[in-house]
Amino acid sequence: xxxxxxxxxxxxxDKVEVKVLMAHEMxxxxxxxxxxxxxxxxxxxNVTVTxxxxxxxxxxxxxxxxxxxFLHFRFKGGKPxxxxxxxxxxxxxxxxxxxxxxxxx
Amino acid sequence: xxxxxxxxxxxxxxxxxLAAAGIIKPxxxxxxxxxxxxxxxxxxxxTVKALGGGASTPSGSIEITAPDIAENGAVVPIAVESKxxxxxxxxxxxxxxxxxxxxxxxxxxxxxPFVSTRVKMAETSNIYALVIADGKYFHAVKExxxxxxxxxx
Numbered sequence: 001x002x003x004x005x006x007x008x009x010x011x012x013x014d015k016v017e018v019k020v021l022m023a024h025e026m027x028x029x030x031x032x033x034x035x036x037x038x039x040x041x042x043x044x045x046n047v048t049v050t051x052x053x054x055x056x057x058x059x060x061x062x063x064x065x066x067x068x069x070f071l072h073f074r075f076k077g078g079k080p081x082x083x084x085x086x087x088x089x090x091x092x093x094x095x096x097x098x099x100x101x102x103x104x105x
Numbered sequence: 106x107x108x109x110x111x112x113x114x115x116x117x118x119x120x121x122x123l124a125a126a127g128i129i130k131p132x133x134x135x136x137x138x139x140x141x142x143x144x145x146x147x148x149x150x151x152t153v154k155a156l157g158g159g160a161s162t163p164s165g166s167i168e169i170t171a172p173d174i175a176e177n178g179a180v181v182p183i184a185v186e187s188k189x190x191x192x193x194x195x196x197x198x199x200x201x202x203x204x205x206x207x208x209x210x211x212x213x214x215x216x217x218p219f220v221s222t223r224v225k226m227a228e229t230s231n232i233y234a235l236v237i238a239d240g241k242y243f244h245a246v247k248e249x250x251x252x253x254x255x256x257x258x
Contacts (some may be wrong), residue, residue, distance in 0.1 A: 011117070015217065017155045020190065023230055026225075028203075030203060030223070034173045045139045046138075046139060048137065052141035054215075055210070055211060055213060056215065056216050057210060057211070057213070057216055057220075058137070058145075058219075059136075059208060059209065059210045059211070060138070060139055060140055060143075060208070060209045061207070061208045061209075062142075062144040062204055062206055062207055062208065063144075063204065064199060064202050064207040064208075064224050064225045064226075065207060065208055065222060065223070065224055065225070066179060066180045066223040066224055066225055066255075067179065067180075067220075069222065069223065070182075070221075070222055071183070071220070071221070071222050072220070072222070073210075073216065073217065073219060073220050073221070074216070074217040074219060075216040075217065076215045076216070076217075077215050078172070085180075087135065101175040
């Protein structure tokens with residue numbers, strides 16, 4: 001099981017500012033190990049962020065998003081105390097969902 | 106948007122049909138859509154096409170915030186902000202990477218047309234920020250010089 005995401009959600013004016021750090025190796029499939037064998041690709045392909053049952057951001061990623069991916073975006077309609085839920089799904093079918101409570105501005 | 110949604114629905118239906126036929130594992134079908142064709146592309150023009158566009162127009166209303174020189178190609182911070190009305194999606198393309206498309210973000214109404222992330226660059230390259238706004242395709246370009254590439258090994 002992958003480590004939890006680190007999520008910060010806080011009000012900036014009337015918007016919710018979300019910053020996420022995910023724990024994932026984001027292996028490209030192009031690298032070789034010490035004995036010359038290809039290291040299989042292992043990377044997050046889908047990220048979905050929801051708030052109050054509504055999707056506020058969805059992403060599709062390839063192998064060139066950096067290891068331990070970082071994501072930052074803003075959306076309207078959230079209030080302090082409400083929750084932001086983030087799910088990622090990788091190419092091996094592993095997934096992880098974490099939540100954060102929106103902090104006041 | 107509607108045309109794209111139909112395209113997505115069509116793709117989704119295809120995935121389910123493949124799963125039903127036992128061609129792909131159920132785990133894969135359970136996941137959200139992933140545009141393999143787009144992530145396999147090897148040029149900017151191919152990527153635009155795979156994302157459903159014919160061609161894209163250069164636009165001064167797209168801002169790329171990224172370093173001019175990235176010492177470590179494994180971690181290159183890139184932010185894209187679109188000032189185009191009805192921005193629906195933002196994609197980050199790295200021209201000289203083994204695969205051009207790095208990330209695509211769907212921006213629903215209510216979400217700022219802005220994303221910031223970190224990407225790997227194999228070598229010095231142009232970065233394209235592709236924006237789909239009101240069904241049309243626009244882009245901005247920025248060159249980033251890479252001192253140590255971040256894809257090989």
